Amino acid sequence: MAKRLVILGGGESGVGAALLGKQKGYDVFLSDGSSLKEVYRNELQQAAIDWEEGGHTETLILNADEIVKSPGIPEKNELVKRIRAKDIPVISEIELAYRFAGDSRIVAITGSNGKTTTTSLIHHILKTGGLDAALVGNIGESFAKQVALDPKPVYVVEVSSFQLDDIDRFRPYIAVLTNITEDHLDRYEYNFNNYIASKFRIIKNQEATDYFIYNEDDEVTKASLDKFNIQSIQLPISMENENSAAFIKDGDMYIRTGEDFINMSIYDFTLKGKHNQYNTMAAGVTAATMDIRKEKIREAVQTFQNLEHRMxxxxxxxxxxxxxxxxxxxxxxxxxxxxxxxxxxxxxxxxxxxxxxxxxxxxxxxxxxxxxxxxxxxxxxxxxxxxxxxxxxxxxxxxxxxxxxxxxxxxxxxxxxxxxxxxxxxxxxxxxxxxxxxxxxxxxx
CATH class of the missing domain: 3.90.190.20 (Mur ligase, C-terminal domain)
Structure with missing residues (x-):
């Protein structure tokens, strides 16, 4: 009999998970406490997926073999408590997508600030450098939907701490952590350490052949490195330490991964402001690690269009x-x-x-x-x-x-x-x- 996959939440990630689950032969049911957008209703109908809106029917949910939970639903939700009490495995949509992503390389970006800009810039550099990469996750299409409808050799995924809370095997080839500041503490018992641990889950499954890019000048990140078992190759970025994988000095950015050395003037970046220099360093190191040629990296940081609603x-x-x-x-x-x-x-x-x-x-x-x-x-x-x-x-x-x-x-x-x-x-x-x-x-x- 087909495994029963229940999806809680019918937004972009929930519907993407439903489409992928259906395609992979699961018995899929989607349940949303409020109402679905018309576009999502149509997608579910076309794929012949059972769904409900405006409330949850517990008998149809608690018989699941596995549950994909929307990142917006907190642990203290009553239904989630009942699911946990029955020991039904709960995963996030990025975990489901990862299972079916095959040999594709995954670049995952998280952090309190700058992750959307960094994710978009990495995607832009990889595309400029000729890679067929999809931009997914918290930004744009759901990762699962992309895997179901249009698989790619490279996925650039923006992930939130809420999505990382429910991963099991999710393993990015390159993990980027932009920084950690106090945000969303209402979801973490107002305990900053819980939130930090959540962000560091991005490296949980990484192995010695994977890469971890982080901001060495971010005090919280730096102080937390020893608390987690990091197996991957560490590539710190910095404006203070010239031995980092990327650093900025006297208006020039230098990127050093392996033998190769790239440098460019920060005045050529389309993104302005010190925080964007960090975002650009992170993106540049990612691209160099993915073997994008340096002239392509240079070209991409000069042609990047800033995002709507962001400066x-x-x-x-x-x-x-x-x-x-x-x-x-x-x-x-x-x-x-x-x-x-x-x-x-x-x-x-x-x-x-x-x-x-x-x-x-x-x-x-x-x-x-x-x-x-x-x-x-x-x-x-x-x-x-x-x-x-x-x-x-x-x-x-x-x-x-x-x-x-x-x-x-x-x-x-x-x-x-x-x-x-x-x-x-x-x-x-x-x-x-x-x-x-x-x-x-x-x-x-």
Whole structure:
């Protein structure tokens, strides 16, 4: 009899897992507590997969041989507790995809900040260098769907800590850890060590022929290396240690893997800001490890297009520049955004707080920010953190109101930066919706 595979959650990763499971001969059932998007409903119907929405029928779920859980469903969920009590194996979609990825090489990227940019840049360099690589995971198509519908020799996968929590055999040829800062602590019993351990699961199954690229200047990563049994070849990147696999000195980036040496000027990178220099080093080392020719790496970092909602230039109106950095959903991301500002800044901040500690931003805000525009339902914590540091703090309740207030307080030569440091679910569907509404509001000014 076919193994019964139950999928919890009918978003991009859930539907991808269902399609792959069906293709591989499982008896598949998908269950979603809320409603499915039309596009996913159609995909399930076309593949003749059984599904339900608007609630979970426990009898149809607890008879599973194995369960693929959406990364959005926490362990403290009642249904998950019952599944655990019955000892039904729970895996993530990336684990299922890995099982059927064959001999394809996998580059997996995780980290608190910079993973989407780094993932996209690695994909761009590999494509520029002539590899047939798919961009999957948290970004774009689900990994499982790609394996089912259009298998590739190389997968560049962005993975979150939630996805890593439910892996078993998932083993990337190259694992990249951009950095670790306090994020999502609400999912890890507010224990930072649990979150760190979760990120390091990316190297759990790596062997001596695999590679691990990490930021040696990141204090948390560096302090954690000895706590985990790392079998793979370590390729650290750094701006301080010239013996690293990549380092930056006097405006030049040097990449050294094996005998070969590549160097290029950081002023040629399309990505600006110190944090992006780290992202570019990580991507460059990955590409060199995949034997991409150095002129192709050089060409790719000069032609890379930045991502929407990530330090995205929207418009300059009467000498005031507007930047959409809606993807900055934690304090660290906003800190990096401010670090790359060279003009007086009006900062749009706020949303759903994930246990943010704004004190880490105090010095940066003092140095760069003249006005804070709050965009959220509850802005009390922002007022407490920055009153007395910033002369103006203004509350707004919509993207249009925020853009208008920012413009009213801006002078020629200023920059208005939407970099909220918070999740968006109080006023918006997601960070994309927040960024899109902000861009529309700016264009309408």
């Amino acid at each position: 995205e230039h929207v418009a300059t109106i009467r000498g005031v520049e507007f930047i959409n950095d809606s993807k900055a959903t934690n304090v660290n991301s906003t800190w990096y955004a401010l670090e790359s500002m060279t003009k007086p800044t009006i900062l749009i901040l706020g949303g759903v707080d994930k246990g943010n500690d704004y004190s880490t931003m105090t010095e940066m805000v003092k140095e760069k920010v003249k006005t804070i525009i709050c965009l959220g339902v509850d802005n009390k914590k922002i007022h407490e953190a920055f009153s007395g540091i910033v002369p103006n703090i203004i509350d707004t309740a919509s993207a249009a109101e925020a853009a208008g207030a920012a413009f009213a307080h801006a002078e020629k030569g200023d920059v208005v930066l939407l970099s909220p440091a918070c999740a968006s679910f109080d006023l918006f569907k997601n960070y994309e919706d927040r960024g899109t509404q902000f861009k529309r509001a700016v264009i309408d000014l």
